[in-house]
Amino acid sequence: MESAFWNKRWEDNQIGFHQSQVNPYLQTHWPRLELTPASRVLVPLCGKSLDMIWLAAQGYRVRGVELAERAVLDFFHEQGLEAEVFQHGAFTVWRSGEIELWQGDIFDLQPSDVDDCEALFDRAALIALPPAMRERYLRLLSTILPPTCKGLLVTLDYDQARVDGPPFSVADEEVRRGFDPWHVEEVEQVQIIEQSPKFSQAGVPSLLERVYRVSR
Secondary structure, eight states, rough: OOOHHHHHHHHOOOOOTOOOOOOHHHHHHHGGOOOOTTEEEEEOOTTTTTTHHHHHHHHHHHEEEESSSSHHHHHHHHOOOOOEEEETTTTTEEETEEEEESSSSSGGGGGSSSTTTTEEEEESSGGGOHHHHHHHHHHHHHSOTTTTEEEEEEEEEEEESOOEEEEEEOOOHHHHHTTTEEEEEEEEEEGGGGGOHHHHTTTOOOOOOOEEEEEO
8 A cells, every 4th residue: 555545545535444433442441451641652544533632631642653644634623733843754743732643654663753652552554554564564563662562453354355455354363473472362342244334235244343452
């Protein structure tokens, strides 16, 4: 998935992956991570997610990473936030209060960029990437994140032969293999095929949403 693909999706407002409310799995399972107050949370491929607003409201410091400038602009405009803008390495950083959005390619992140990130929330990053990029992405997380990092991951699992991604299907075994040697625990699994007309109309018999708690 080249950068032009995602930039065009945002410019054309083809963002069906964006949720108009805070993710319910985040609200249910995040408190159980028992993070210290004011922990820094990495939100990869964050878009304009309202999850970042929720995390900041709980007292966490948020660092989102997003490729598309349109998504960053929309986030601050829709939330009515004024941002300080500056350059940090390969990224343009937009900061308002406890929220920072780093606009640029996530694969340009360096360990020093995330050495203060104690937590990770991935709702739509892993499933946005095709197989080769998923492997690279998971390798990146294992390389750059601090050894005490922990967080939540949300995936989809379905018959990829019937519907092409994104969002892509990521099987349970791929998650566990890709996060090795992280500790991976599935904490919730929900069948959502009846709420997903795109998939049901394509004849997909099952669409599982899985939620994992992961830790280094």
